[in-house]
Amino acid sequence: MSRKSSATQAEPSKLEVGSEVMYLRSNRVVLDHTVGPAEIVISGGKIVDVLPKKKRDRLSGEKMLDVGDLVVMPGIIDPHVHICEPGHPSCEGFTDVTKAAAAGGITTVVDMPLDCCPPTTSLSALHSKLQSAKGQCHIDVAFWGGIAPGNQAELLPMLKAGVPGFQCFLMATGVDGFPHVGLHDLHMAMNELQDTNCVLLFHAEQEPSQSMHIPKDTTEYSTFLSSRPDTMEVEAILTIAELCLQYMVPCHIMNLSSAEALPIIKDAHQKGAPITVETTHHYLSLTAECIPPGGTYYKCCPPIREKRNQEMLWAALRETEIDMVVSAHTPCPRDLRDLTSEDFLKAKAGIASLQFGLPLFWTYAKSRGFSFHDLVQLMCKKPAILSRLEDRKGSLSPGMDADLVVWNPEAEFQVNGDVILHKNKLTPYLGFQLCGTVFATLVRGRLVYLNGKITPKAQGDLLITERKMSTKVSTPYY
Structure with a gap:
């Protein structure tokens, strides 16, 4: 994705890709x-x-x-990347993901537990993931674990093995082996994880409390948008905020698309909740009004919303009410996009953008007055803190x-x-x-x-080392 520029080098370098720089x-x-x-x-x-x-x-x-x-x-850290290995050879594995990341200026990604087989909800599944990744990564890779009903006994062993935290869903995932959790499961998990310095990541949508009218034309994006209203995010984030305040376990809202939920997060902050939130490049650069009929490759969950909502997300970034910007990179083969029938409700969700995160953000941020320092905060430093990597990544400091x-x-x-x-x-x-x-x-x-x-040689590290269980909670950065 690079283009040669007259400003490339003041002094021509003899260094080649793969070289060590002093x-x-x-x-x-x-x-x-x-x-x-x-x-x-x-x-x-x-x-x-x-x-x-x-x-x-x-x-x-x-x-x-x-x-x-x-x-x-500093190299960009993307803490929200779906790598479909092991188990899904037609999808995207460690080699492709980490090459694309390197071309986009990303030096560390954190792999989500959902789109592999088996999902990373047990220590044995984590070991399978590590074995699959070994020798394939061109940049450094860390790993989230997952919370599923009944797996609370697996959480501390995975944490001890080196995952920085766990992802969970409040509604059906569509993935065998990774069902969504209920309130009982969350109480069990958060009780288990108190005082462990880990973070819980929430896909913050849940089934709405009231029935919805959904239009019949499933080739129109508006039909899909009607099926995932703002209330699904608002109700989920209300639940998360209450649990976060009760247990004081750090909680992180993933892929926030609805600005209507921001007051809930702000109120939880003011009450002392250790809660953080991310949004994604596609919510900041794409709008519902521009999605064509049958354009199922725009489908993601939560959905891309209207221009007015997008501007509210940008305002929240400016006011530091949103902590970071991530890709939520979700690779998907063309056949699962349902391109023939153009049915938004049947198509698999997810947007591939990992390689273009830096230019996507900068293209839309620079005209809004964001600086290089803002970029570093949103895409380097705060993702490093979330991923418990701030002692070694995210800034240009000695050590x-x-x-x-x-x-x-x-x-x-x-x-x-x-x-x-x-x-x-x-x-x-x-x-x-x-x-x-x-x-x-x-x-x-x-x-x-x-x-x-x-570089043809994959020399990235797997950032997972056995550790002692800490009782010190990281200082929140909101």
């Missing part, structure tokens, strides 16, 4: 409080120092990358992993099938003109992506 220079390095010239010193995969940029003679054998005016910032993205925020490109590295290339963004091209992605100091090329 020094990285730029005139625009995004640090905690400044954007300016700096030199990042890297050793052993860690940032050793960040120095004022200085011109000096190179030493023989010195592995220097000078990128001139390109922006350098942190040397995970970096180098990109040109002024360059534009068009999304087409030739640049997409996702296995399943059907996406609503085909033909979109976006702003922001990735030049290089470094994971622990190694160039995994450089000017359109991916």
Whole structure:
């Protein structure tokens, strides 16, 4: 997805994709409080120092990358990515996902427990997932566990094995082996997980308390939208907020689409609830009014809503009422999109966008006054905290992993099938003109992506290590 630019490098580099970098220079390095010239010193995969940029003679054998005016910032962390391995060979596995992520400036993803077989709701299933991922990942990958009815005895073993938390659903998932939970299941799980420093992630929709009238023409997007009204999110988030306040277990609202739920979250914050919330690139860049009849590749749950709702989400981001922006990347083969009958109710839900998260956000955020620092907060630092990786990822500070993205925020490109590295290339963004091209992605100091090329050797880490159970709860960042 990269396009060559005259600003690519101030000094031509002999480094190739796969190389380790010892020094990285730029005139625009995004640090905690400044954007300016700096030199990042890297050793052993860690940032050793960040120095004022200085011109000096190179030493023989010195592995220097000078990128001139390109922006350098922490690698993006995407904590909401569906990887369909093991168990679904026609869908997207670790190799394709992590290559696409690297091309998009993403250095860490956290895999969701839903779309694999078996779902990651037990320690044995986690071990199957790890075995499947071994040797396939081009960037670092962490893993969420899942909560299902009756699996509370599996939660602490998975937590001890290294998952940072657990996802659950309040309504049917459509996935065998991962049913939704009821209130009794949530009370059991939250009682088990109190004082463990883990987080519960909620797909925040539940069946509405009142019956709905759904139009009959299932090729119209409005029919699908009518089947998933705002009340489904509002009622679910009311339930989550009450449980969060009762147990004080950190809770995270996934893929918020309805701005109507924001006052509930704000009220829970004011009462002291450790609750956070994400929204997605598609809710910020797509609107219901623009979805064509039969365009089932726009289907996702919760649904894409109207333009007025979208502007309220952007306002909430500006006021820091939404903590982060993620892809919720859900790969889906064309045959499951029901493209022939164009039936929104039958088509599988999910949008593929992982590779384009950075330019998608920047394209729509820059005109609204968002800065590079806002981008780092929403797509690097806060996702690192959510994923319990803030001690090693999310900022350009000495001692942190040397995970970096180098990109040109002024360059534009068009999304087409030739640049997409996702296995399943059907996406609503085909033909979109976006702003922001990735030049290089470094994971622990190694160039995994450089000017359109991916390193052939997968050397990403699986971020899961056995740990002692902590009783210290992380400081909330809202």
